[in-house]
Amino acid sequence: MAKAAAKKSAAAAPSVERRPALAGQELSATGVALAVLPPAERISLRAPYASVAALSKALGVTLPRKPKTSAAKAGRTALWLGPDEWLVIDEVGRDPLADCFEMTVLHSAVGISHRNVAISVTGPAAAATINSGCPQDLSLDAFPVGAASRTILGKVEIVLLRTATDAFRVECWRSFSDYVFTFLSEAAGDAAA
Amino acid sequence: MLLIRCPYCEEERPELEFRNAGEAHIARSADMAATSDDDFEKFFFIRSNPKGIIYERWRHMHGCARFFNAVRDTVSDRFLMTYKAGEPKPANLPGAAK
Numbered sequence: 001m002a003k004a005a006a007k008k009s010a011a012a013a014p015s016v017e018r019r020p021a022l023a024g025q026e027l028s029a030t031g032v033a034l035a036v037l038p039p040a041e042r043i044s045l046r047a048p049y050a051s052v053a054a055l056s057k058a059l060g061v062t063l064p065r066k067p068k069t070s071a072a073k074a075g076r077t078a079l080w081l082g083p084d085e086w087l088v089i090d091e092v093g094r095d096p097l098a099d100c101f102e103m104t105v106l107h108s109a110v111g112i113s114h115r116n117v118a119i120s121v122t123g124p125a126a127a128a129t130i131n132s133g134c135p136q137d138l139s140l141d142a143f144p145v146g147a148a149s150r151t152i153l154g155k156v157e158i159v160l161l162r163t164a165t166d167a168f169r170v171e172c173w174r175s176f177s178d179y180v181f182t183f184l185s186e187a188a189g190d191a192a193a
Numbered sequence: 194m195l196l197i198r199c200p201y202c203e204e205e206r207p208e209l210e211f212r213n214a215g216e217a218h219i220a221r222s223a224d225m226a227a228t229s230d231d232d233f234e235k236f237f238f239i240r241s242n243p244k245g246i247i248y249e250r251w252r253h254m255h256g257c258a259r260f261f262n263a264v265r266d267t268v269s270d271r272f273l274m275t276y277k278a279g280e281p282k283p284a285n286l287p288g289a290a291k
Contacts, residue, residue: 067202067257082257083201135194135207149202152209152255 021117021174027185030192031125034184036177037118037169041090043097047107048084054105059088059096070148070161079148079161087148087159087171089118116159117177121184122167125191130160130168132187140165154183195270197251200277201259214250216240217262218282244268248282251275 020039027034045063047055056062061073063086070079075092088096100109121129127138133154137143148161156179159171172180196205222228222236241247244267251263264273264286273286 067204082259085258135209150256150258157255 018114021177022181025181027181027188029125029188032121032123032129032188032191034129034181034188035120035122036181037120038091039113040118041093041095041097041113042111042116043088043100044110044112045078045086045088045096045100045107046084046109047086047105051103051105051107055100055103055107058099058103060099061088068143068147068149070146072146077161079159081148081150081159089171115173116171117174117180119170119172119177119181119184120163120167121170121188122164124166125188126166126168128191129184129187130170132190133183134158134160136160138162153180156180195272197263197272198275199253199256199259200261200275201257202253206253206256210253210255212252212254214252214260217248217250246273246286250278 018039020036022036025034025036045055047063052063052065059076059078061076061078062071063078064071064080067080070077072078076088076090076094076096079087079089081087090096095111095113097109097111100107130153131138134151136149136151143149143162145162145164148159150157150159152158153160153170153172156172156176158180161169161171163169170180170184195208197208197211198205199211219236222232225233228236247265247267249263249265250260252258252260260278261275262278262280263275264283265271266273274283276283
């Protein structure tokens with residue numbers, strides 16, 4: 001009963017308290033370091049070709065039209081996921097959902113800030129670490145800096161973004177984040193060996 | 194691991210990212226209520242299941258998530274070509290045997 005009452009008062013609070021999964025977890029091994037990144041604002045954006053220009057303007061970042069690419073500007077990154085689908089991540093606290101709210105062009109923007117957890121994988125062995133569970137070619141020719149793709153890691157789906165030659169951002173669903181972090185931790189040990 | 198070319202991602206991707214989605218080019222009747230039981234059975238249950246070239250729908254599930262069509266040889270498991278959903282059945286198959 002007391003639990004139910006506590007829940008009720010939390011719901012009545014003006015804003016929902018954010019409880020990030022795995023907050024602050026880190027791991028470093030030889031040649032690779034893992035870190036759970038701080039919370040960010042995110043939207044899943046679906047829009048037809050005709051709306052892309054207007055939405056790019058509203059979001060302040062040009063939505064990429066080429067497969068496996070991303071665009072970044074002032075702390076906001078737009079990742080191409082499909083021909084009419086993008087993941088927009090804002091790391092400086094400006095909710096991209098608010099920017100889409102006034103838009104009248106045809107689109108669907110869904111706030112998924114709390115759905116995802118981001119893990120950074122950095123170091124010379126970063127690609128080898130991710131490749132232990134991800135079948136994509138992560139060489140710099142095939143997956144250059146700025147390349148982004150939805151793919152798989154072990155048993156779960158992730159969104160992978162290369163932020164530097166030896167740095168990746170792995171976005172996964174928060175309920176999978178423990179699996180992903182543990183998987184990457186094990187892989188980091190193997191990659192270092 | 195097989196590499197399958199996704200026509201939307203415009204490159205070859207590992208097969209783990211894909212799901213098979215059954216035979217392609219099966220047209221649904223515009224007037225389903227008027228379809229006879231025999232025709233409905235053919236539409237709903239009967240598939241060609243050939244030994245050789247088959248036209249299939251595939252989905253790039255863990256990639257762009259789009260459905261597309263692929264031509265596959267069921268004997269060698271080789272993908273002859275892939276093309277976007279909605280495009281007509283290709284007349285000439287590149288690299289087809291014989």
